[in-house]
Amino acid sequence: MTTRQDVEVEIAALPAHAKPPMRELGRRSEAANHPFHGRAQADSHDRVAATVAAFHRAPLALVGKVGRREEVVAACDGAAALGITIGMAVTHARALVSDLDIRPSETEADAAMLDQLALRAVRRWSPIAAATPPDGLWLDLTGCAHLHGGEERFCRRLRAFCQRAGFTARVAVADTPGAAHAIARFGPADIAIVPTGRTVEALSGLPVAALRLAGTALVAARKFGFERVADLLPVARGPLARRLGLAAITRLDQALGAVAEPITPRTDEVMPIVERRLLEPIVTADAIAQVMEDLLGDMAELLRAKGLGVRSLRLGGLRVDGTEQVVAVGTSRPTREVSHLLRLMKLRIERIDPGLGLEQFYLTAPHTEPLDAVDLGAVLAGEVLVRDPARLVDVHVPERAVMRADPVVAPTGWPKWRRPTRLLARPEPLWGVIALMPDQPPRRFEWRGRPHKVVAGDGPERIHGEWWRRDAEVWAVRDYYRVEDETGGRYWVFRRGDGFVEDTGDLSWWMHGVFA
Amino acid sequence: MITALESLPTTIAHLRTIATPVVDHRIMPFGIPALDDRLASKGLRAGALHEVTAQSCSMVDDAAATLFLAGIAAREAAHSGGPVLWVSCRNDLYAPGLEQAGLSPADLIHAQPRDDAALLAVVEDAARDGTPSAVIAEVSRMSMVATRRLQLVAADADIPVLILRRRRNRDQDPLTEPSAAWTRWRIASASSERLGVAGVGRSRWQVEVARQRGGEAFLMILEGCDETGCLAVPAALGHRAAETAGPARYAAA
Numbered sequence: 001m002t003t004r005q006d007v008e009v010e011i012a013a014l015p016a017h018a019k020p021p022m023r024e025l026g027r028r029s030e031a032a033n034h035p036f037h038g039r040a041q042a043d044s045h046d047r048v049a050a051t052v053a054a055f056h057r058a059p060l061a062l063v064g065k066v067g068r069r070e071e072v073v074a075a076c077d078g079a080a081a082l083g084i085t086i087g088m089a090v091t092h093a094r095a096l097v098s099d100l101d102i103r104p105s106e107t108e109a110d111a112a113m114l115d116q117l118a119l120r121a122v123r124r125w126s127p128i129a130a131a132t133p134p135d136g137l138w139l140d141l142t143g144c145a146h147l148h149g150g151e152e153r154f155c156r157r158l159r160a161f162c163q164r165a166g167f168t169a170r171v172a173v174a175d176t177p178g179a180a181h182a183i184a185r186f187g188p189a190d191i192a193i194v195p196t197g198r199t200v201e202a203l204s205g206l207p208v209a210a211l212r213l214a215g216t217a218l219v220a221a222r223k224f225g226f227e228r229v230a231d232l233l234p235v236a237r238g239p240l241a242r243r244l245g246l247a248a249i250t251r252l253d254q255a256l257g258a259v260a261e262p263i264t265p266r267t268d269e270v271m272p273i274v275e276r277r278l279l280e281p282i283v284t285a286d287a288i289a290q291v292m293e294d295l296l297g298d299m300a301e302l303l304r305a306k307g308l309g310v311r312s313l314r315l316g317g318l319r320v321d322g323t324e325q326v327v328a329v330g331t332s333r334p335t336r337e338v339s340h341l342l343r344l345m346k347l348r349i350e351r352i353d354p355g356l357g358l359e360q361f362y363l364t365a366p367h368t369e370p371l372d373a374v375d376l377g378a379v380l381a382g383e384v385l386v387r388d389p390a391r392l393v394d395v396h397v398p399e400r401a402v403m404r405a406d407p408v409v410a411p412t413g414w415p416k417w418r419r420p421t422r423l424l425a426r427p428e429p430l431w432g433v434i435a436l437m438p439d440q441p442p443r444r445f446e447w448r449g450r451p452h453k454v455v456a457g458d459g460p461e462r463i464h465g466e467w468w469r470r471d472a473e474v475w476a477v478r479d480y481y482r483v484e485d486e487t488g489g490r491y492w493v494f495r496r497g498d499g500f501v502e503d504t505g506d507l508s509w510w511m512h513g514v515f516a
Numbered sequence: 517m518i519t520a521l522e523s524l525p526t527t528i529a530h531l532r533t534i535a536t537p538v539v540d541h542r543i544m545p546f547g548i549p550a551l552d553d554r555l556a557s558k559g560l561r562a563g564a565l566h567e568v569t570a571q572s573c574s575m576v577d578d579a580a581a582t583l584f585l586a587g588i589a590a591r592e593a594a595h596s597g598g599p600v601l602w603v604s605c606r607n608d609l610y611a612p613g614l615e616q617a618g619l620s621p622a623d624l625i626h627a628q629p630r631d632d633a634a635l636l637a638v639v640e641d642a643a644r645d646g647t648p649s650a651v652i653a654e655v656s657r658m659s660m661v662a663t664r665r666l667q668l669v670a671a672d673a674d675i676p677v678l679i680l681r682r683r684r685n686r687d688q689d690p691l692t693e694p695s696a697a698w699t700r701w702r703i704a705s706a707s708s709e710r711l712g713v714a715g716v717g718r719s720r721w722q723v724e725v726a727r728q729r730g731g732e733a734f735l736m737i738l739e740g741c742d743e744t745g746c747l748a749v750p751a752a753l754g755h756r757a758a759e760t761a762g763p764a765r766y767a768a769a
Contacts, residue, residue, distance in 0.1 A: 422610060491576075
């Protein structure tokens with residue numbers, strides 16, 4: 001009987017193009033590996049110790065929905081030793097281990113935890129740190145390593161910290177984020193420091209999957225026989241891009257440092273807060289207003305130093321009986337003007353129930369926006385600067401001519417072409433249209449299953465596609481007509497295409513709106 | 517006896533003045549004598565709730581009803597100079613079309629609440645606040661209590677609250693439900709005048725007052741909003757009287 005190993009050797013001997021695809025491989029080697037096999041010889045001494053320790057509690061596995069089936073997405077060491085592997089169906093896992101502790105995976109909670117860790121990294125280790133979901137953290141050590149006693153010492157301290165916090169961590173230091181990402185996940189050691197300029201050597205032994213490729217690119221790489229990163233390096237770029245996709249080339253270049261991959265750091269925002277403790281509890285509205293004014297004065301100072309304005313404010317008052325009274329105000333523009341905010345706050349005084357007296361107040365600004373000096377030079381000189389050239393273009397495509405605007409801005413109007421009262425969110429097709437080409441309104445059409453006989457029509461109003469947006473719109477043309485049917489309904493219909501050039505549209509008719 | 521007979525007409529006139537309520541409300545006239553004269557207060561009362569619905573559930577009539585309200589609000593906004601608040605749970609209004617009825621985007625604030633309950637709260641808060649010059653709301657379901665509340669709020673704030681009652685289905689007429697609205701209108705789209713040349717003429721609507729306080733129901737054909745929101749009487753209608761819709765109903769004042 002041929003074993004799986006024999007077949008694998010046989011397959012390995014074949015040239016790359018003759019190797020069977022994965023699916024066939026599974027069939028020819030009969031069964032998949034038994035989960036207990038293959039683990040035994042890999043066990044080192046540490047591993048055995050960890051496994052023994054892990055056996056003191058019930059093996060734990062987290063399950064989540066992958067595609068349509070419930071799969072094991074994470075398993076503890078004890079569970080892994082019992083043969084629970086990631087990607088195994090939950091029913092299979094349950095059949096293997098009867099007392100398996102199965103819990104649903106909470107991806108949002110994981111992401112929140114990772115974010116907290118990134119925040120801690122920003123505060124303690126490096127000003128540029130970011131979480132890379134689902135399981136990574138990037139720290140930019142440039143210029144920070146000496147603060148922690150060198151890279152090696154920092155790595156050890158970082159790993160010790162993670163162990164204390166209950167995480168299993170692997171740390172890699174490399175020239176590029178991509179290389180560090182690959183070596184931390186696929187490298188041989190838990191702590192790996194790649195010397196400057198040695199990225200290529202460090203990467204070349206790793207599997208292609210280390211490059212953060214998309215699933216399709218991985219499948220293609222396997223099909224073309226690329227297993228290690230080293231296999232990719234000597235191949236000409238053009239053919240490689242055609243086979244694996246341009247994104248894969250970008251990933252490779254990012255890992256090697258040929259393409260920049262800046263880290264967007266996690267920002268550490270501190271909510272401005274000011275507070276006042278009172279000598280004795282207050283109950284009257286006047287006294288509360290006085291405290292509000294004092295707090296707003298403090299807050300304005302704080303915000304001026306930071307160059308911020310508030311969009312929302314929360315005032316909390318602690319009552320003598322230990323409960324809290326909270327009122328909030330919001331503004332539509334960032335501001336830090338005390339008199340204005342005080343007027344808004346005073347409107348809320350009646351909602352504060354002082355009870356037996358309020359003894360402490362605090363004021364926070366949960367939502368702030370930058371509010372700084374504005375350069376008025378150009379405006380005073382009468383120059384109106386338009387930054388976005390697209391704004392210079394009148395938008396004529398009807399569905400793009402409108403958008404939601406802030407209530408405080410005064411939008412300008414539109415040209416005086418006739419426009420409907422209500423516009424369909426997406427044009428609806430018309431059937432059975434009879435119209436004279438190329439520029440006559442339709443004589444009849446069917447819309448929503450009802451025939452309409454047209455008695456009068458205006459048009460066409462030709463609207464061209466916006467060539468700067470999409471290639472498909474370069475030649476696109478819509479001819480709009482305003483038509484009235486015999487019952488008095490007035491409609492806005494259009495035809496795609498001008499009837500002469502095929503690129504302009506397929507001559508289909510559409511309903512786009514209704515006139516009053 | 518003779519003196520009593522002589523004084524009788526004056527007594528009846530005097531009694532009439534006592535019986536008819538004194539109109540001291542602010543009035544928003546349509547500017548069309550043919551329409552204003554038939555309304556009890558010679559125009560729409562400004563501080564009141566007015567309900568408008570489309571004659572049928574087709575989009576065409578709905579658009580006519582929408583623009584009818586937009587025209588009223590546009591004239592009121594031009595008169596009192598405040599923004600118009602348009603509250604609707606749906607979002608298929610087309611602002612360039614409203615601008616052509618006189619409601620420019622700078623004068624219009626849209627609010628899109630979650631559901632009808634939140635919508636009524638928004639309308640009431642806005643009217644109480646007094647900032648908008650008019651409030652337009654699109655509602656499908658509205659209880660008698662809600663209409664009474666809105667009517668009181670509108671009268672307090674002297675702001676017109678204009679409700680577009682949407683039909684929930686084909687057979688249900690929103691105006692059959694009880695309401696405290698000052699006037700109730702039913703609007704439909706009508707054929708425009710055939711021009712001598714190819715093209716669509718000025719739009720015409722069939723405007724029906726289904727109920728008004730202190731007046732009778734009637735129906736007439738009017739020409740739609742121009743760019744200032746004003747309606748007009750079709751030229752052909754000048755030769756004959758406007759027809760009254762159905763049996764005349766005397767509504768309670």
